[in-house]
Amino acid sequence: MRAKLLFLLLSSSVLYAQTLPLLFQGNRALGERELYETVHLYKPYFYEFYKDEPAVDTRTLPILRQTLQNFYKTKGFYHTEISYAKNEKTITISIKENAPIRVNDITTLSKLDIASKIFLEKNDIFDAEKFTQSKKEIELFYANNHYCNIELDAKAWIDINTNSAYLTYSVTPNALCHFANVTVHSSETIDADIIKSLLYIEEGDSFSLEKIKKSYQSLYSHDGISKALIDTKTDENNSVDAIVTITENEKPIRMQIGLGASSNEGFMASFGVKHRNLFGNLKTLSLNTRVTQIQQSLKINYEMPLVNKNSFGAESGLENEIFEGFKEKRVFTTLSINQRFTPTSFKESLFFDNVDTYESDDKLLFPEGSLFVLSPKLEWNYDTRDKILEPSKGYFLGAEVMGSAMSEISDATYYKFKLSGGYILPLASTILAARVKFGSLHLYQGEIPASYRFYAGGMDSNRAYGYRKLGAVDALLNPIGFDSVVETKIEERFPLYGAIRGVVFNDNTFIGDNFTPNFTRGYYSAGVGLRYRTPIGGLAIDFGFDIADPTAQHALHFHIGESF
DSSP states (O other): HHHHHHHHHHHHHHHTTTTTEEEEEOOOOSOOOOOOOHHTOOOOOTTOTSSSEEEEGGGGHOOOHHHHHHHHHTTTTTTOOEEEEOOSSSSSEEEEEOOOOOOEEEEEEEOOOGGGOOOTTSBBBBBBBHHHHHHHHHHHHHTTTOOOEEEEEEEEEEETTTTTEEEEEEEEOOOOEEEEEEEEEEESSOOOOHHHHHOOTTTHHHHOOOOOOHHHHHHSTTTEEEEEEEEEEEEETTTEEEEEEEEOOOOOOOEEEEEEEETTTTTEEEEEETTTTTSSSEEEEEEEEEEEESEEEEEEEEEEEEEEEEEEEEEEEEEEEETTTEEEEEEEEEEEEEEEEEEEEEEEEEEEEEEEEOOSOOTTTSSOEEEEEEEEEEEEEEEEOOOEHHHHHEEEEEEEEEEEEOBBSSSEEEEEEEEEEEEEEETTTEEEEEEEEEEEEEEEEEEOOOOOEEEEEEEEEEBBBBTTSSOOOOTOOEHHHOEEEEEEEEEEEEEEETEEEEEEEEEEEEESSSSOTTTEEEEEEEEEEEEETTTTTEEEEEEESSSSOOOOOEEEEEEOOOOO
């Protein structure tokens, strides 16, 4: 009797725990993948053929139906009808979306213009998530405009008889806020003065969440800090006290190993070791080696934070690089002072460069021998991009000038100037990105290494050409470089499927052997590409071709991250 009862229980468990593939039909406003995610199921992409299709336990169907019904309401579909049917092979959920709720009117009462922070417009389908996000954005907008205390009354009235939504946003701000006391709780080996110099919060400044965000970014840019917490307390006078608590890294020594590949440099391997808090106060010392198919380097870096957002840096290293037509060995040292006032930064450097050119194919164009050049260098950057590897908005400007005067300690009188800028503009689901570069080099006296000249072509340049292969060549078809260059790039980045995005682009290059390029002769290219999002940035593959002769001149490129 007991055996029979156990058999019946097991049979019932199997019967009622049946798992079948889940399908959707009838959905139009909401995508299939979005519906799977709502019920916590993963729909494999077409290339994930090795993964099973989403399936559910038949006993959960009533709960799934209610979950989907509620989700449709958050998306403005209050009259959606959902049913399900099953057979021996599949479960099918049928959806009849019916008429949605649309925004009929939006009323705002606000001291600041909050129109751009409201993500719904008249006649849009009402979306509860967008409504909630608008409230968060309005609070953040006021906080970044020095209001730490506001009263936000936001309501959404839904009339299911007329399928209308009425939205109101009423903001009552208090007086402008300011930072009062800034207190730092630091560690034994990191002085509070050093931490204060990294902050963008100062006593008496107007309150802003953006300043707190920049302070976090500045603190976490130093590897010696494992945890940073900025707590704020507001009193009845709208004064904000900031309490900064720092935890230093308990394991200051870190090793890093990397492997990679790009169309510019070929295969790459790297190894580095870094002390992230040498003798305290976030001083760092690192040793890095990097080997690619065209370059091998060994570098030692030292950085010491100073007060007032300054830092001192030093770098020494050895490099061996293969150019088409010659090779170079380099021993160099750079001493620099850096000032960071995000989004602006300045850098003043002294660059000691000893270069040995060897195995030259053309000793007239690429003379063999050793040269020593001592160059002061100035750099300025202004960068508002939201991310470096894969930016979605913002712009940047940069300028760099270096040069030398011929003397007993320098073999040349020359100057080299670079100017660059770019803009990344989000447009609905796409991103429009543009960049321009200008470079000018002039030798007045003596000799400089051939690598100081400009070269073009490659993933970060004109993508119709291979790396450093654009422009005039010598008798052996080796690129000889040029003294001036202007490059423009414009591209549109758009979603294709899941984590895969597409790119269409246009790259243009003008080169010359004078102060400025020859704009009557340009290299114009176009092309397409793919991006696949990864935790370390987008994997990029681009195919470019010269517009004048696409069949004869084209190139394929790949690397990680956007080029700008």
